[in-house]
Amino acid sequence: MDLIYTPEQNAFRKEVRAWLAANIPAKPLASFDTQEGFEQHRAWEKTLAKGNWGMVTWPKEYGGRGCNLIEWLIFEEEYYRASAPLRVNQNGIFLLGPTLMEYGTPAQKERFITKMASGEEMWAQGWSEPGAGSDLAAIRSKAIRQGDEYVLNGQKVWSTRAVFADWVFCIFRTDPASERHHGLSFIFVPLNAPGVTVRPIPQLDGLPGFAEIFFDDVRVPVENRLGDEGQGWNIAMSTAGFERGLMLRSPARFQETAKRLVKLYREHSNDILDLSIEDAVVKCYMDAEAYALSTYQTASRLMKGGKIGSESSVNKIFWSELDQLMHETAMNILGWRAELWPQSPAAGDVGHWLDGFLFAQSGPIYAGTNEIQRNIIAERLLGMPRK
Amino acid sequence: MDFTFTEDQRLFCDNVKVFLQNEVTPEALRKSWESESGRSPELWQKLVDIGLTAMLVPEKFGGLGMNAVDFILIAQECGRAALAEPLVETALVGVPLLASLADNDERCAQLLEKIATGERRIAVGHSVNNLISDAHVADYLLLPNGNQIHLVPREQVHLVAQQSVDPSRRLFSVDWKVTEETLLTNGALGVSLLAAALNRGALGAAAQLLGLAEAMVGLAVAYTSDRKQFGKPIGVNQALKHHMANCAVKTEFAKPVLYRAAYTASTHPVHADFAVSHAKVAAGEAALLAAKNSIQSFGAMGYTWECDLHIFMKRAWALDKYWGHAGFHKNRLHQWLLNPNAKIGADKTFGEQA
């Protein structure tokens, strides 16, 4: 155990810090759940890509820097410390990217990773269906092979940023006679293909942050299938491991929110009557730090050849409930101002906490609900009986 | 930057775990409750023989020259087994205190050598605890008096036994006379050594609490897989699954906090008070939740003397308050974090390094 950064790691931190300071847009970008904001965020992704900062862990030939996971954590720390824009392509770079690295053919990597890294193509995730939420294996959307193509029919739902994205990675049933986890395949679909209809769904904040996607005889080449036919479930589970486990929510995000919460508390401490608030503030900061420590531990283990296991479920519960507690606490500190949208004149500079509070409500739901994660922990990590 | 234990550290811990599993069974613990001292000199000698009391004794005094990071996994195993012998108090708390003085104090040097061989035993007092555990089997007591630290032979103190809810614990209040002869140190050095001892005490308690938490969850998982109601194991019910999953989340996230605290305490950066208090609070919460959710999962069986659960539950309740209760440690966290000059944020997880 050695909890000191190497001189190279410190130098790397400085380099990231300097580049971000010189390149972060002066004005905050509009929400990426609007067309305007989406394009601003896409432009930022391209800026990142030009500096080879798009995904630092990827190999150089795909626009990365070949960084290890500790360097990735340092990058993330600096990224959130600098309040850089949120990553509009997170479904692509954090979820599909690592999955492509593992299961993609050389041609697929060349085709898809490069454009993902360059900021040219934005990705959505199309797994959930009206009848397949927590029970993802109930997927009914079909992909029927005809020659060198698949013909797609069915419906996906809750697909984040599909309103503005270019591609969606889906799970379809390629064997119509199959049931549950069998006969599923992992398939990429361009969202502008004939037969694809995207219907925006407004979220709690009123913006179309996700969408329904309808497929009517949509044709895609078989090269758009990742992995073997019928292997879709296994690949999806490995993607979900990244999603819950490591990549999607790096600890720096929560540490910086916790730091802002501490600041908010200090600024308001004279008006606070509820004594439990201070305790909650401290707990939030300590939990954010615990999450960081846990991630450093996982990263160190993975660098020595370990694999991500059921701890991804433990992680997902921890960060999503931490995010909820942080924003509930901020609302408690803000009192009468808590309900104000940022654009209200009286909201001052604290209105963004409301946006965060609304989004925090979705954390325990997306990426597999926390109830499902608790089932997984009890059954797989602790070995409790299924029946 | 490498936040893992070495292969050697893990292997040694596994060996100790197996040893404790065989030696410190619930039956053996129950038997020890019947005895006057509650302690087994034979078991102590075995712990000595595998080198456990010598781990943090410097090599020049016949020890292994290791540190708190090497010992932390062992302390966790002591909790998992609910070991009653004062190994953690001796090896992790008392020994480093003596070692800080041994270069200039022959008494400490000799005592360290004898602790390593098992010829002498110590108990550690601290103002944060009021009572001292295992003073009755110690040859010497390390006792604070303001900023002074004394090393007092047991014959020179008067012990009054106090009964703990945990039948394995042996607690004493101590009456003693302050004399010049027993003084080891005072002044600024006394203050800093007592502060460091408190941190190591809290660290050792935190490690044991996590071991206890896992032991309790292990018992509850086994029981709920076995016990049937409504024609199926009670453990198939989500209410119980989620009780156990909540314990696992708390425990898993307390571990890296504990290991960071062990590292900071042994490498002495300024950050140690805060890292240790974080660990003690997190581990205490994990253990208390494990106790509460485990007894619930056992039903009435968990409320009996016969069921082994209380061995672990009572130790957890006791250690959560030992070496500083949650209020003491949370207060340190508040003071640190809410100070306007606190260095906090995503780039400060391991302090300021760049």
Ligand SMILES: Cc1cc2nc3c(=O)[nH]c(=O)nc-3n(C[C@H](O)[C@H](O)[C@H](O)COP(=O)(O)OP(=O)(O)OC[C@H]3O[C@@H](n4cnc5c(N)ncnc54)[C@H](O)[C@@H]3O)c2cc1C
């Ligand atoms: C903000 C947001 C973004 C999303 N983005 C995407 C995306 O990009 N792509 C995508 O494919 N999906 C996305 N989702 C969908 C998400 O994956 C699902 O919402 C999730 O899997 C739960 O499914 P459901 O909403 O149908 O809820 P349901 O499965 O209907 O669950 C409702 C409630 O019942 C509980 N429940 C269900 N089954 C059990 C059980 N066996 N045991 C205990 N409790 C149970 C759940 O925990 C939950 O509390 C997104 C969701 C949100 C909120």
